[in-house]
Amino acid sequence: MDDVSIVKVGAERLDELEQLWLALHAHQTSVDPGIEGIPPRPPDESWPLRRANYLRWLHDDADAFVLIAETNDAESIAYALVSIHAADDTHVTGARIAELQTLSVLPSHRNAGLGTRMMETVFSELRSLGIHELVITMIATNEPARRFYERFGFRPWLTVALGKVPDARSSVAD
Numbered sequence: 001m002d003d004v005s006i007v008k009v010g011a012e013r014l015d016e017l018e019q020l021w022l023a024l025h026a027h028q029t030s031v032d033p034g035i036e037g038i039p040p041r042p043p044d045e046s047w048p049l050r051r052a053n054y055l056r057w058l059h060d061d062a063d064a065f066v067l068i069a070e071t072n073d074a075e076s077i078a079y080a081l082v083s084i085h086a087a088d089d090t091h092v093t094g095a096r097i098a099e100l101q102t103l104s105v106l107p108s109h110r111n112a113g114l115g116t117r118m119m120e121t122v123f124s125e126l127r128s129l130g131i132h133e134l135v136i137t138m139i140a141t142n143e144p145a146r147r148f149y150e151r152f153g154f155r156p157w158l159t160v161a162l163g164k165v166p167d168a169r170s171s172v173a174d
């Protein structure tokens with residue numbers, strides 16, 4: 001991994017992230033708990049929507065950032081995207097908090113320490129911005145990711161529920 005550089009970039013390099021996003025999307029789909037009637041979105045529909053979200057997050061706060069890990073021959077093998085938000089309203093945080101919107105390492109490069117290097121670079125960038133809290137959202141059944149983030153001291157916090165709006169005639173299940 002010594003031949004891998006981690007560089008901070010902006011929106012101009014978003015188009016390079018598509019394959020890395022699709023690798024993450026495939027992993028998420030493989031661990032998806034399966035919500036009835038709300039299947040995972042097909043990959044070709046997912047990237048344009050994700051890209052639009054990335055543009056919005058990067059536009060919303062000039063300190064939001066993207067890290068790309070690239071090999072000596074300029075292959076992008078991992079990325080992280082961090083957005084910046086106002087203070088949490090129910091917990092004592094700094095004036096701004098960060099959210100790790102994505103961390104994706106290509107399957108062929110996992111379990112070799114690159115994800116850890118990416119997280120250490122995210123922490124270093126946040127320290128330099130004076131931001132002390134980071135929110136990380138993951139699919140509830142993404143056990144490897146939960147274990148990975150716990151190693152840095154991050155613990156499950158909110159539980160988000162997803163379901164269909166019941167139609168007008170159905171009643172609440174007993």
Ligand SMILES: CC(C)(COP(=O)(O)OP(=O)(O)OC[C@H]1O[C@@H](n2cnc3c(N)ncnc32)[C@H](O)[C@@H]1OP(=O)(O)O)[C@@H](O)C(=O)NCCC(=O)NCCS
Pocket residue numbers: 023024027103104105106109110111112113114115116117137138139142144145147148151
């Ligand atoms: C989660 C993810 C980002 C971690 O990246 P990674 O590069 O595999 O991370 P690391 O190699 O630093 O650590 C992963 C594991 O390998 C181990 N490891 C680290 N360096 C190692 C090495 N040199 N040799 C063997 N194992 C090593 C770590 O101890 C860690 O173990 P754990 O599973 O008990 O936590 C990556 O697996 C990934 O992209 N997963 C799919 C997408 C995903 O789930 N992303 C998070 C969504 S929120």
